[in-house]
Amino acid sequence: MSRSALRAIAFCAALGGGILMMDQWFGTPVDTGELILLAIVMTADLVIVGWEKSSIGRLLKPGNRSTGTDLFYGALIYSGVFSLFVTGFSFGMDHLINAATQALQWQRPQIDLPVLIAVPLMFVVNSLAGYGAHRLLHTRWLWPLHAVHHAPREMTLLNAERVHPLEVIVRLVFAPLPGLLLGLDPLSAVVLWKFTAVLVYWQHSNVPNPFPWIERWLIAGPINHRIHHARNKHLHDRNLSNCPLIDRLFGTYAWTDEAVELGIEDRQLGNGNPVLEMIAIQRRWFMSLLPRGRNSGPSAALAKPSSAADAFSISRQTP
Numbered sequence: 001m002s003r004s005a006l007r008a009i010a011f012c013a014a015l016g017g018g019i020l021m022m023d024q025w026f027g028t029p030v031d032t033g034e035l036i037l038l039a040i041v042m043t044a045d046l047v048i049v050g051w052e053k054s055s056i057g058r059l060l061k062p063g064n065r066s067t068g069t070d071l072f073y074g075a076l077i078y079s080g081v082f083s084l085f086v087t088g089f090s091f092g093m094d095h096l097i098n099a100a101t102q103a104l105q106w107q108r109p110q111i112d113l114p115v116l117i118a119v120p121l122m123f124v125v126n127s128l129a130g131y132g133a134h135r136l137l138h139t140r141w142l143w144p145l146h147a148v149h150h151a152p153r154e155m156t157l158l159n160a161e162r163v164h165p166l167e168v169i170v171r172l173v174f175a176p177l178p179g180l181l182l183g184l185d186p187l188s189a190v191v192l193w194k195f196t197a198v199l200v201y202w203q204h205s206n207v208p209n210p211f212p213w214i215e216r217w218l219i220a221g222p223i224n225h226r227i228h229h230a231r232n233k234h235l236h237d238r239n240l241s242n243c244p245l246i247d248r249l250f251g252t253y254a255w256t257d258e259a260v261e262l263g264i265e266d267r268q269l270g271n272g273n274p275v276l277e278m279i280a281i282q283r284r285w286f287m288s289l290l291p292r293g294r295n296s297g298p299s300a301a302l303a304k305p306s307s308a309a310d311a312f313s314i315s316r317q318t319p
């Protein structure tokens with residue numbers, strides 16, 4: 001049996017085992033809609049770009065630790081097991097945030113707009129909130145955690161799910177803000193959620209964009225996001241939003257038609273053991289917050305601006 005087939009079997013076994021465990025032990029059946037959406041997008045990706053460039057072709061290609069890590073994170077996410085990692089690594093903080101969000105839901109206003117108006121409006125508001133979360137993740141205080149997502153040397157659809165459990169906590173704080181400030185009717189909310197999910201997959205694919213101007217101004221796509229994942233450090237802090245207009249507004253937009261090399265230099269990332277990697281990264285993050293740990297030891301390798309004054313600033317260099 002080929003190693004590609006073994007990879008596929010291992011992924012399906014981990015996925016099925018996780019779903020069974022979450023259902024039997026915790027009574028939390030997994031939303032099969034997410035798996036169906038992933039299958040549809042992966043199939044479209046395969047048809048459009050072919051086996052070699054497709055995510056499934058790269059994920060099943062043997063001998064690549066980076067894509068093996070993608071498969072691991074994908075199995076955790078879509079089986080529901082990753083939620084246990086988030087709770088464990090955050091010491092239950094995710095439950096506190098969710099409880100606080102639910103407590104505020106009754107105060108949420110409701111807008112009554114046509115879907116064709118409500119969805120674009122909410123997309124912009126969500127993109128603005130996402131920009132705030134993403135920019136915070138690119139400060140020195142949180143970059144050691146977010147570096148996990150920037151580690152892959154090549155893009156696959158499952159890169160979107162490759163995040164440290166503590167990064168989820170940051171996003172949990174920002175994610176409900178648009179909904180609390182500006183409510184959506186159920187139909188518009190579903191349309192927006194599906195569109196955003198497909199958008200994130202598309203950003204991590206090799207599917208070409210026939211209308212590049214869309215990526216430059218309205219909706220961030222694969223070219224826009226590959227620039228963000230470029231190995232060049234001055235590009236790490238560019239193209240942070242799903243809406244390029246927001247990046248242009250805040251001076252964090254970049255564009256290049258040249259091919260970019262992906263990933264970051266970090267010996268602790270991509271070592272083939274994602275669980276130990278999560279633990280090592282969390283330890284390094286804790287150490288980086290200490291005054292003595294900011295400029296010495298492993299955490300210094302990925303340090304962002306070191307002073308409190310410029311910790312939230314992002315370079316304005318142009319590529």
